[in-house]
Amino acid sequence: MTPIAGTSTGSVERFVNLGRGRVVPYPEPSSDAATKIGKANRRVDTKAEVLLRSSLHRRGLRFRKDHLVRVSGVRVRPDIVFTRIKLAVFVDGCFWHGCPDHQHIPKRNREYWVPKLLANVERDRRVDAALACAGWVAERIWEHEENDCAADRVQRLVYALTDALPGSTPAELPGTRREDLLDVRHDGLGELVGQRRTFSEERRQAQAVERNSDPAAQDLPVDA
Numbered sequence: 001m002t003p004i005a006g007t008s009t010g011s012v013e014r015f016v017n018l019g020r021g022r023v024v025p026y027p028e029p030s031s032d033a034a035t036k037i038g039k040a041n042r043r044v045d046t047k048a049e050v051l052l053r054s055s056l057h058r059r060g061l062r063f064r065k066d067h068l069v070r071v072s073g074v075r076v077r078p079d080i081v082f083t084r085i086k087l088a089v090f091v092d093g094c095f096w097h098g099c100p101d102h103q104h105i106p107k108r109n110r111e112y113w114v115p116k117l118l119a120n121v122e123r124d125r126r127v128d129a130a131l132a133c134a135g136w137v138a139e140r141i142w143e144h145e146e147n148d149c150a151a152d153r154v155q156r157l158v159y160a161l162t163d164a165l166p167g168s169t170p171a172e173l174p175g176t177r178r179e180d181l182l183d184v185r186h187d188g189l190g191e192l193v194g195q196r197r198t199f200s201e202e203r204r205q206a207q208a209v210e211r212n213s214d215p216a217a218q219d220l221p222v223d224a
């Protein structure tokens, strides 16, 4: 978001270019709280991202952080990238990415926020489509999701996509965790990766999954 200086009726007014020909007035912060929200939108690790990365790492998964992916004219840095299996994971903030449960449009500066937030969501969908077109799986996690559920979902995807690699032989691991997680694979990989399960479904599934740490989980597929 780069403010553009412009002139209007003698005083300097700033505008924001949202892309695709949309230019809107730069919002005057309505409060200290709004300024804080704006500052929190800087490209830094959010708490949800940090938690998810450390959960995945503890489960033995290896990935790139903020790795640049170039596909179909789109350049994007997903929050977590498994390059070999082409899995891009985004941790989407509820406010910025249009969470159906938690997004609210600020009352002040609506002429800025409505197109800005719409543009964010449109961009997300364009990125998803471009990634899918190039054979990637884009998985989006809401910031509000329970971390264990989110990590389970990503782990299942990693297993399914790793097993789907040409010449791959699914590893024989003792314990039940891997089998539990792979159960979903029998529904069909296309269905698995094409669906976005709801939070409540995920929570129910996760409750059914063995939570105890399993030493075998340290031998999970490694993404180079």
Ligand SMILES: [Zn+2]
Binding pocket: 094, 099, 100, 101, 102, 103, 142, 143, 144
């Ligand atoms: Zn939310």
